[in-house]
Amino acid sequence: MVSVVSAKSKLESESQSESDNYLVGMCLKGHTHIFSQLYERHQQKVRSTLYQLCGGDGLDDLVQDVFIRAWKGLAKFRQTAQFSTWLYRITWNVACDRRRNYAKDRSRHVEVEDLTQVADLNLAGADKTSELSKIHYRDLVQRGLLNLSLEHRSVLVMHDLEELSQKEIAEIIDIPIGTVKSRLFHARAALRKFLESQGVEI
Amino acid sequence: MNKPNFEPNFDNDRDFDDLKLMTFLKQNQPISPPASTNLQAKVMAELASTAIARPLNIKRLEVKKIPKKIGSIGAAIVTTLSLLTFNQLFNHRPIQTAVNDAETIKLEKSLISNWHLSDEEFTSSYSVFSNSNYE
Numbered sequence: 001m002v003s004v005v006s007a008k009s010k011l012e013s014e015s016q017s018e019s020d021n022y023l024v025g026m027c028l029k030g031h032t033h034i035f036s037q038l039y040e041r042h043q044q045k046v047r048s049t050l051y052q053l054c055g056g057d058g059l060d061d062l063v064q065d066v067f068i069r070a071w072k073g074l075a076k077f078r079q080t081a082q083f084s085t086w087l088y089r090i091t092w093n094v095a096c097d098r099r100r101n102y103a104k105d106r107s108r109h110v111e112v113e114d115l116t117q118v119a120d121l122n123l124a125g126a127d128k129t130s131e132l133s134k135i136h137y138r139d140l141v142q143r144g145l146l147n148l149s150l151e152h153r154s155v156l157v158m159h160d161l162e163e164l165s166q167k168e169i170a171e172i173i174d175i176p177i178g179t180v181k182s183r184l185f186h187a188r189a190a191l192r193k194f195l196e197s198q199g200v201e202i
Numbered sequence: 203m204n205k206p207n208f209e210p211n212f213d214n215d216r217d218f219d220d221l222k223l224m225t226f227l228k229q230n231q232p233i234s235p236p237a238s239t240n241l242q243a244k245v246m247a248e249l250a251s252t253a254i255a256r257p258l259n260i261k262r263l264e265v266k267k268i269p270k271k272i273g274s275i276g277a278a279i280v281t282t283l284s285l286l287t288f289n290q291l292f293n294h295r296p297i298q299t300a301v302n303d304a305e306t307i308k309l310e311k312s313l314i315s316n317w318h319l320s321d322e323e324f325t326s327s328y329s330v331f332s333n334s335n336y337e
Binding site: 027028032033035036039040043047048050051052056059060063064067068071072073074075076134137138140141142145156160161188191192195200202 | 219220222223224226227228229230231232233234235237238241242244245246248249250252253254255256
């Protein structure tokens with residue numbers, strides 16, 4: 001079952017990659033509006049990755065920055081590579097720049113945002129406890145991720161949450177695959193330790 | 203803990219603890235707040251005023267910058283200078299130019315007619331310009 005699903009998703013990914021490259025070609029020929037299709041296809045992944053790497057503060061600006069950089073550098077994109085991998089690389093660069101600029105402010109903003117999320121909750125439903133526990137766990141995962149260094153966090157987010165392969169991650173971050181494995185091992189160990197310290201049994 | 207809502211595709215060497223952790227993370231993955239409604243329009247408007255940075259076409263620039271005529275003149279100058287330098291450095295001889303037969307005869311006759319002006323000592327030894335050779 002797993003292998004069938006895997007093969008199907010691989011095929012889908014390959015055909016998307018081909019059509020991504022076609023869309024890039026069209027953009028390079030001057031069809032600016034075609035870029036909106038690339039935006040629609042990838043914005044959610046970019047947004048989710050950036051959120052997990054940098055938190056929610058100024059998320060729209062970060063997403064915009066990624067797509068503007070992608071647009072400007074479109075001519076440098078090699079058609080032999082995968083557009084999504086290339087876009088993840090830009091996302092990673094934007095996250096690194098953000099860390100340099102806002103490292104000190106980050107934790108404060110995340111706390112504020114978490115409070116906002118809780119306040120926005122509709123607690124009138126029957127499964128109030130379940131919703132609360134979900135939010136609690138999400139908050140723990142978010143805090144656990146922010147507790148890691150950006151190097152460890154990014155590998156864990158890309159591999160365990162965005163389901164990229166270790167090879168792709170090595171390409172995106174430009175590190176050897178052995179380093180990806182090592183960072184993944186340490187990131188998981190640290191996150192597991194954090195979650196256990198918060199009373200979560202995995 | 204709830205059942206994971208995704209289909210795992212794990213490497214063979216991943217142990218069970220990692221599997222459990224990944225499942226937990228997937229289930230409780232932080233959800234990004236929704237984008238502002240006009241974000242896409244904002245991005246597209248920004249793109250419309252931003253050009254794609256095209257890499258420089260070096261080959262075309264080279265052809266444009268150096269016209270053929272200037273190129274061949276430059277090559278000729280370089281060749282001439284190289285020859286002169288080579289001669290100066292290794293042969294210590296002036297550059298010889300080709301002289302045709304008629305010019306050679308004319309030159310010899312001129313030398314013979316002016317022979318009396320030359321040094322006695324010099325003419326005592328054999329010379330291609332000696333009178334005897336032409337009588």
